[in-house]
Amino acid sequence: MDDREEAMKKYALILLCLLCSHYYSFSESIYTWDLKKDIIIGSFSLSVFLPPLFIDASPGNTIQKDDINAVDKSLMFKYNKNLDTISTWAAYGTLVIPGLSLLGNIKDYNAWLSYGTMYAEAFLLTYGTKDILKTAIARNRPYTYFGGIPKGEEEDYYNSFPSGHTSFAFLGATFLSTTFYHEYPDSKWKVPVIIGSYAAATGIASMRILSGNHFITDVIAGAVIGSLYGWLIPTLHLRAREGLNTNVEIIPIGNGIIATMSF
Template sequence: MNKKTLFKYIAVFVFGAALMCTATLAKKYRKAIEWDGTAYNLENVNPVDAKLAQPYNKSLDKTGDAFVGLMGLICCGVIAFAFFTSEDKKKAFNNAVIDVYTFMICGFYANGIYRILKTIVGRIRPYMYFANPSAEGIAEGDFFRSWPSGHTSNVFLVLGFLVAWFTFRDAESKLKKPVLTVSLLVCLTTMVLRLLSGNHFLTDVLSGAVIGFGISYGMACLCNKINDYSGEK
């Protein structure tokens, strides 16, 4: 990797890190919405979202957390498998470092953007329209951060990275079809869990999927393009 390529990687990384910092500060200094203890009126929500809205379910909420972690493990497993099965360990190590770096960049940009949107929009979560909402969500001021879905964005950002990885890094891999199939199922299950747990409306999870996948795939393509310019792949 030459100096010009390294500089481009660093520039993309720094901008992504700055985006994450901006998202964190925006959330910290945003004026909190006060809740008077009365459930919100579901009639104020569009018909499609209102019809699928659900009360809070803590078990499904935590299960959704686990599925996000599962997607992370799948991604790590793919990169690790490529390294340990490669005969040229030096090249495999360099590829693994670039892959991890690229994944971090995808995470920075997708997370930074969806978190900023959450803060700006301030949409009330579905469980606030029913009795017994999430006490934790209310205490932490998270009940007005419904759009877009962060969990959905995160699982789809992993999917976006994996699609790019199998396109540019190992297009002929026998793992491509089963890994992407399982990953898509995990993503879709996560979307359903976020709906059924009362954390999100349908438009929240659909938007989260587009944001997570689109940004992640786009950034992975950009990193691959930068790497191509250096004469390495």
């Protein structure tokens, strides 16, 4: 058995333990959906997600290597296909880990609806925001400074900022950490889940740098985007409970929405 198979078995065992420990601890989810509120948030999410789909980004002016800021210049690498592939699949994997927070409410249809609504809104906002920035800011990827453009990357070499893979990884990690923390405040798995999810997201961000796809500022921006929506959307859907007096008000305005929260 190689190290990868052993790691996969350990990961599967952890998931099984989580499932067994929470399946019979059914309770009403701390999160809920609201038709009026989610129509507003959903509409705003689509307004962020859709425009970049109809705009073709184009290469910008090539910046000379000597003109790159010192922080980014210190961590520039050649293209590494293996790390590119691994980090891509790992980023996709982090998009499904928020489902762990549903284990204790797996028999609750309303919880499934609430989580599905929240995650769809968070994903659309994350995807749309990173695409808007990629369209507005044409930046060559680090590997372009070490030779030719890798095969198949001819239409993507100038989309370095921000890192989409990192934004998805931190969306998954933050969404899971936020929801798991509130759903199971007394769980012994709370700290391992939070640490593990962020460790995975950080690992993906590191691979995006080491693979030559991104500068460190690209992955920092991606992490901020994913973390923001991974925290904000669940917070806007918190159910008012005894000891948790949260009031959220969504107000639509001409060019967006205003969300106010009181605790």
